[in-house]
Amino acid sequence: MNTQPPLPHPDADQITLPTVLTALGDQTRLAIIGHLSRCEGTGMTCGQFTDLASKTSITYHVSKLREAGVVNVTPEGTRRRVTLRRDDLDHRFPGFLDSIITSTRDLHIDGFEDEPNEPAELSRRDP
Amino acid sequence: MNTQPPLPHPDADQITLPTVLTALGDQTRLAIIGHLSRCEGTGMTCGQFTDLASKTSITYHVSKLREAGVVNVTPEGTRRRVTLRRDDLDHRFPGFLDSIITSTRDLHIDGFEDEPNEPAELSRRDP
């Protein structure tokens, strides 16, 4: 039903380069971006990052990314859907995000990576 | 006569994205890069950055940039010539440096530039 209060996000024109760079200058957060870049349509939930750090830490890092304007976070039931702010970032800093993603891929800074390809599916509450 | 011991720099292949991003995630260091981008041929000396911060601070920030592999620093007499490691960065992270420089320019994050513009809202101790 999505009747949840939205979380605060900076407007596109309030996103600043130093803040974005600071947000990305961290292993864990860069890994989150790497994950997200493979699910640009759907996004991911916080729970899908718990291989990178503890639940509490993920909350912290995702907030940092949200406050910097790098990701969008929207409540969905008990979950938070996290997506890259691709358009805003491309508009503000042309070429930047792609160069980051490409480099992150090449260097596989990522958490795991070619992990038999979890098909981006959410919920997995198997029997 | 340049018989000075060189300062330690990482090899091109030792430059990592998180480190570079951390190095650039700072107002002062981003401003240094902005300055340097306008003198890519010659480079600049530390003394030319003292409008951005104190001498001691500049030493600190330039070291950060050097250790991250963003700039090259070579002693010349009593001075240090600082240059962007353009080729190494372009090779490692294609498009990255240019996107940073372009964005830094557009947003004039820079130190001074078109003077008449007080840096946003810093102190206003008028007479």
Next chain:
DNA sequence: TCCTTAGTTCAATGATTGTTGAACAAATGA
């Protein structure tokens, strides 16, 4: 209704930052 899932809040903690000032060193120039 009760239980589970998904995530947040909070206080505590140790580590890392960025700044300062005083003292220093090394090359240059008079």
Next chain:
DNA sequence: TCATTTGTTCAACAATCATTGAACTAAGGA
């Protein structure tokens, strides 16, 4: 030789960072 220029080192400090564990809330499913 002596002073100046240019930059470094060091200890100290406040501020911010990233992590932890315990307690918590809110939504959904049985």
